[in-house]
Amino acid sequence: MKSTEIDLHKELKKYFGFNKFKGLQEDVVKSIISGNNTFVIMPTGGGKSLCYQLPALALEGTAIVVSPLIALMKNQVDAIRSLSSESGVAHVLNSSLTKTEINQVKKDITSGLTKLLYVAPESLTKEEYVNFLRGVTISFVAIDEAHCISEWGHDFRPEYRNLRHIIKQLGDNVPVIGLTATATPKVQEDILKNLDMSDARVFKASFNRANLFYEVRTKTKNVESDIIRFIRQHKGKSGVIYCLSRKKVEEIAQVLQVNGISAVPYHAGLDGKTRAKHQDMFLMEDVDVVVATIAFGMGIDKPDVRFVIHHDIPKSLESYYQETGRAGRDGGEGHCLAYYSYKDIEKLEKFMSGKPIAEQEIGYALLQEVVAYAETSMSRRKFLLHYFGEEFDEVNGEGANMDDNIRNPKTKVEAKDQVVT
Numbered sequence: 001m002k003s004t005e006i007d008l009h010k011e012l013k014k015y016f017g018f019n020k021f022k023g024l025q026e027d028v029v030k031s032i033i034s035g036n037n038t039f040v041i042m043p044t045g046g047g048k049s050l051c052y053q054l055p056a057l058a059l060e061g062t063a064i065v066v067s068p069l070i071a072l073m074k075n076q077v078d079a080i081r082s083l084s085s086e087s088g089v090a091h092v093l094n095s096s097l098t099k100t101e102i103n104q105v106k107k108d109i110t111s112g113l114t115k116l117l118y119v120a121p122e123s124l125t126k127e128e129y130v131n132f133l134r135g136v137t138i139s140f141v142a143i144d145e146a147h148c149i150s151e152w153g154h155d156f157r158p159e160y161r162n163l164r165h166i167i168k169q170l171g172d173n174v175p176v177i178g179l180t181a182t183a184t185p186k187v188q189e190d191i192l193k194n195l196d197m198s199d200a201r202v203f204k205a206s207f208n209r210a211n212l213f214y215e216v217r218t219k220t221k222n223v224e225s226d227i228i229r230f231i232r233q234h235k236g237k238s239g240v241i242y243c244l245s246r247k248k249v250e251e252i253a254q255v256l257q258v259n260g261i262s263a264v265p266y267h268a269g270l271d272g273k274t275r276a277k278h279q280d281m282f283l284m285e286d287v288d289v290v291v292a293t294i295a296f297g298m299g300i301d302k303p304d305v306r307f308v309i310h311h312d313i314p315k316s317l318e319s320y321y322q323e324t325g326r327a328g329r330d331g332g333e334g335h336c337l338a339y340y341s342y343k344d345i346e347k348l349e350k351f352m353s354g355k356p357i358a359e360q361e362i363g364y365a366l367l368q369e370v371v372a373y374a375e376t377s378m379s380r381r382k383f384l385l386h387y388f389g390e391e392f393d394e395v396n397g398e399g400a401n402m403d404d405n406i407r408n409p410k411t412k413v414e415a416k417d418q419v420v421t
Ligand code: ADP
Pocket: 018, 019, 020, 021, 022, 025, 042, 043, 044, 045, 046, 047, 048, 049, 050
């Protein structure tokens, strides 16, 4: 189909069953269909997949989608297949395929059946695949989780650095689409530079979560009773408590249980069955609280999480934003409470000390931003959004009074001398 002939709303309804585009989706889709290099920055849950899936389904040829996680690719391929009568409409190309399977994939691509081909970045370096893809019609290359290209991102993957080189081999002027939920200007710069797409049309959604209330409390030896009091004030509500270590997770979960709060632990040290059980108990509201390491939350989509507590401050503001972002998905109340002590910062610094120097330097710089956020007396929302390169009007902006500093102005917190357990 020619790009000018595509009725986007009809395609949206036909393939996805949605009546309306979300946020910037329509503009992004138009940009991709017109063949522009395009860069999309949207928070998690913003609907980035559809931005490239819809154009891929509507345009001639096959879109190549680079994604870092095999499980994620499989999910997407299953979802696309369920929208179509042809299972060949989407394929994953990875090292686990048999010769016969690879031939089927190639056949479906050559015949024009396959609209989306998901590949892991390391598979794309295989000469056999590159040679094959050079001979077929490619609509565009989409690079999901594009922050993996940057050392300043939270998930740097060296294989992503080769992508530009490989894309150039696939043909002249294949449009490139980068997508990420990492909003810091440094990471964005890295992505545009590494993908050699300074000409890209950039679409950046706001990262402001106006319904979330941000609060930082100084962490003292009474932190546990403070948390218990907080939870009792939010009786019957769902919440997540993040801790740095598995040991702390177990400890806090137990303290809560002893105090009559229904809570379960969640961390990577528990076996898969227990983890699944605890996650389900939380989703089904058999328990109110999950005490967890960061292993919890990938793909958790409980809309009515009413509070996210950080017993330990995380290692970057990106992590903090991601983790607190699990509160108030339904637009309702979401209280984000972080406990802060400089001792915890020193602990995090110590974790980094074994790493390569370049990594350490980045780690320290990210940590200093966490310190500045915790100790600031200005609008926390303004601080966070500024960190993500976004202006915020702290007087009239949406959610302007939704943080402790604005509600109860106070002098600067100096947590250096606090006692911590
Ligand atoms: P992201 O990759 O940005 O984190 P996803 O692409 O996974 O987000 O989409 C998040 C959710 O939003 C999915 O459940 C998806 O079905 C839904 N979604 C996307 N676009 C729309 C739309 N136009 N209308 C309604 N729901 C949508």
